[in-house]
Amino acid sequence: MSETYPAPASDHDADETDEIDLVTAVNQTLDQEMARNDSVRLMGYDIGPIGGVYRATEGLLEEYGNERVIDTPLSENGIIGTAVGMAMAGERVVPEIQFMGFSYPAFGQIMYALVKMYDRTGGDIEVPLTVRMAYGGGVKALEYHQESTEAYYLHTPGIRVVCPSTPYQAKGLLTASIRHDDPVLFMEPKKIYRGGSQPVPTEEYTLPLDAARLVREGEDVTVLTWGAMVRHAVAASETVDADVEVVDIRSLSPLDVETILESVKKTGRCVVVHEARRTLGLGAELSALVNEYALDRLKAPVKRATGYDVHFPSHDIEDDYLPDEERAQYAIEAVMNYEF
């Protein structure tokens, strides 16, 4: 099920590519999907004339008008609630929640309408919404602008959660999310919005929404990670004295359990790297799955190189909160050095 990346250019058979960064990939995808399907509409505050506080929707209002790029009142609950209604009417809405940490006022509509309508109607009504949320820390913004609280949504049935780690991934996953008939929470790692460009096929393409991605093959230890942390995991892999396999979880819900277990069974060691707080962050579930289904292959306990169990701290110490190459490296070394 897994897919290796970076794929050689020939892999995606793309005659034409654009050298673009992650936020531009998001922008291009929205543009292409809106061009392709009239029922795709964007909603959110500050997505219109200003093109989003990170410019992810730049230019789209001009191109598609204000009934397709809908600037709303400042209410997250109102955005999700009306977006669900539009979806019930057959639209394919892509609401933006400016920051993941501002999704909480919408928790009511998310729980009661977004993730439940399909089940409540016995499959009669689909809600094919893709909720875009910028997430993650390290940008010296205040309080809730820096959070990674995907765990709330991973414990919730009825919604998929997807997170890209590169421009190529962003385009393929966002295209697939918009086209999918389930609600999808699309996490955008804002720290790497402009964190480097790569050639991305100009043509539209999709990537699977239920498959982890093998970033780097290795025999000694598996690192499970996603989003803005992938780069740290890869950097750490290159400096430690071990043959590290890096798996980009990519589809956080549902999890690609096969790929995850396969990798850990092979290496016998596992480290999880994520920005979220540790207690009941996704690392907990990954560790539990490994425990439950690969215990006899484990050569060491699973270690979690994560954020701490605290509110996201102020600027002066945010870097001490966030996992980085060094923290990933320590975790890898710890499990490599473990002896029963």
Added chain:
Amino acid sequence: MSETYPAPASDHDADETDEIDLVTAVNQTLDQEMARNDSVRLMGYDIGPIGGVYRATEGLLEEYGNERVIDTPLSENGIIGTAVGMAMAGERVVPEIQFMGFSYPAFGQIMYALVKMYDRTGGDIEVPLTVRMAYGGGVKALEYHQESTEAYYLHTPGIRVVCPSTPYQAKGLLTASIRHDDPVLFMEPKKIYRGGSQPVPTEEYTLPLDAARLVREGEDVTVLTWGAMVRHAVAASETVDADVEVVDIRSLSPLDVETILESVKKTGRCVVVHEARRTLGLGAELSALVNEYALDRLKAPVKRATGYDVHFPSHDIEDDYLPDEERAQYAIEAVMNYEF
């Protein structure tokens, strides 16, 4: 740190006890705490003349008047938001959220005000609120009346989460919660509100808010559970062919990691029983902790006998969703029979 229970009557040195059920213990505690401290005020809808939909606040309006037992408009977000403001003014508010599944509209105020004020003010402003929520399934009610979504609050810093499993626990834990200067989410297992009486000291007493409770000692396998599931775990222990230790987690956040690890290190086997959905339910964290800190003692993987990763189903199949004695027993047997 742990404490054994049921304590013999002499243990609590109580001359006088009342034979009461869990909801009556809650009612009695609220009464005693309100009598003891004028700043204790209750808030919620339907808590006044009607005394709560489960009668947990019965009689209190008559006794304390409508400035201490405050019937509010029908808005969970308004209840938590104004309760936090009252707490900032020095009150010790005990808001009721009628059902845990109705806490989601309040998620904004919970995240932004309740759990964050103490941190945001560098310890200057305390918010000593105890939010009571009836939780759990098996009562043939609709949708969100049956949920156990404590995981959302366990991944959240700045709030304690506590859950009693007996009338005696309910009184001691609720008293301690109300007197504590942290926000506490007090989960009330409504399925066993009237699920049996026991002698409870008439006098006020507290139980620790950070300690698990050893319900039953055993050598072969540890069952970690809480709330309405404790009775199933105990029942299962008595039928399986193994010497089972049952630990009532009781303090879900923060966890009493010492007691949990001590028990699992002793038995070498662990089962978690909870009503919540499995993925990122508390079982995930417990399994991850055991994996990380007791791997070399494990004789079998940790198994989770839990609810499934679905929306709480309709009446006709709710019993198939909920863990019970049988499911607990299967899990115990599975880990007992495991061989590396």
Added chain:
Amino acid sequence: MVEWTERRPPEGEYRMLDADGQLDGDPPELDDDELLAMYRTMVATRTLEDKMLNMQRSGEASLVARSRGEEATPLGCAAALAPDDWIFYTYRQNPALLYWEYPMAEIVAGDMGAEPQTVAEHLDTDEPDVNFSPDYTPVGVNTTNAVGMAMADKFNDNETVTMVFVGDGSTSEGSFHDAMNFAGVFEPPVVIVCQNNQWAISEPSHRQTGAETFAKKAEAYGVPHERVDGNDVFAVRETAEEAVERARNGDGPTFIECVTYRMEEHNTSDNPDVYRDDSEQRDEWEEKDPLARYETYLREEDVLDDDLADDVQADVDEQVSEAVAAAREVPDSEPERMFDYQIHDTPWNHAHQRAELEREQNGENPFTDFTGEGFDE
């Protein structure tokens, strides 16, 4: 015992039919068939709800909420719609469903606690001409969804109108605020009806809001509003028709407060004697009963007589009996159905947990997979 003192809502709501069934002003332009269809809906609602109440008492149904004494509100509003319009409702609008011939057996089966797909598969019923949202448990939520749906219709130049019902208590929820606010800004074709029965479980409406009237809430959003006697089916219908027409003509949303009174318990798990002494108001409202009032009018206009009334009742009784019989045939759901409509596809966790559940049902241990590869040992 502490009880709430009730306050009377301010006078001045629009009324056509007085408490004695006398019409003030022009008779509505409705032919006899239509007049009787409305009558039948009221009778059917009472008959069905009383039957369900009995089923609840005998343990067959789980929780029943009745609209007795409030029927004119959902009925008059729903009757203002046209085929292909949408209704978002709650547990308190059975007349709206029955007017549009929502399958009665589905209502009953739903109350008996089966999964919606089980009901759908076993009752081969026709879709009503008007679209119905599902009934949601969390209150207020549907108002925002209804406004969103109407926004889509506006953007797509559709002619359909969306109507949503909200209780007086539920206007306190943030979702109601969002619904009204988005409606004011986007001006979609939506009619938001506040069925003000003056109680939200145990709380009187003066504990919900300091507003003079619920209708006035619309001022905060620039939404046109009306206030009407919710027990007067003509006044309700006329007001709703105007709102629907406005919506259909592209002139945007309307908020309608229908003033009525909850005569009975909130639902079968409630006992209002504990919290309200309604002896005084109750009598007043008994006199304003929407069915009695309407029936008097129909009889005076010679649209209805004893024979016809008996026929209607007999017909309704039969329909209810058939519905109950059909609902009773709906089997319990297969337990595995709980996994069916979470997301499309079957991810690993669902496949695995479903297998666990099946093993449990078969008396096999569901926890014997230690490799993640399945159970075939």
Added chain:
Amino acid sequence: MVEWTERRPPEGEYRMLDADGQLDGDPPELDDDELLAMYRTMVATRTLEDKMLNMQRSGEASLVARSRGEEATPLGCAAALAPDDWIFYTYRQNPALLYWEYPMAEIVAGDMGAEPQTVAEHLDTDEPDVNFSPDYTPVGVNTTNAVGMAMADKFNDNETVTMVFVGDGSTSEGSFHDAMNFAGVFEPPVVIVCQNNQWAISEPSHRQTGAETFAKKAEAYGVPHERVDGNDVFAVRETAEEAVERARNGDGPTFIECVTYRMEEHNTSDNPDVYRDDSEQRDEWEEKDPLARYETYLREEDVLDDDLADDVQADVDEQVSEAVAAAREVPDSEPERMFDYQIHDTPWNHAHQRAELEREQNGENPFTDFTGEGFDE
């Protein structure tokens, strides 16, 4: 480029001082010291905010929001309070803070990104006479908390009044609805001020609400309301004083809309040229500048002259310099501080993670505990 067209808010708001600084009606009962204190606050706000803007540009401060052109609103409202009252504010009310001598160095240090306890420990500042809530990032939330605080004061028969500021955009949040609704029902001593600067980042207020005015929102809740020229410090102050008095006398809440205009960027991460063409309105609002207007009045009344103005500016400059200097002395927080005020006590996870962090800081591997018993190997 697509831009928003601006709409002018309806006329009719209460005004005392016209755009030329001419007073209409009785002069306010304020002595020269008080008049100058208000003047000084406006000057101090501009000076401080411009300084912080520069610090942001040079990378010293992270994100700066200015209240330029809106100063009369927070100033006039805050000046209506008395010691021991409470103010709940946002990033847009520096004049309220400075009027009550909130330590300037704390404002600067906060903007430089230190943990609050680090700031508190290193700046040994005095508490202002009026209580200030913390500044919360998520908008709307503080309104509900303020109403709760006032409810407590009412229940305790305290004489204190709570005032809370909310932006026009933030009235769209559910928490604002709750605040207003609870205020209407419980009638606590609270003054809710909507600082309507007509923009919420890139969205004009006509995209926030269909209401005729923001003041009208209070109708939905039965809360008395006023609408006032937010650039006229006398009108704002008088209106606020009446509201505060009403609150203090037990007559409940007031909602005040202050009509003003956001002259500059939302904050330093914003560029308004992208989304608004304010060339026309900007000039009008420039003419209504609250400081210029007020200064004209003071000069005409001979309360102020060039010398005094120079003195005030010099004094403010010095205060700002000192504040900046003091703030620059605040060191970065100890990383371990992030664990300090989550809950009281130190549970296992905090103790353990704190130890991990300390090891990491010391270049030791933080993941070597495999027993849960700690790191001493």
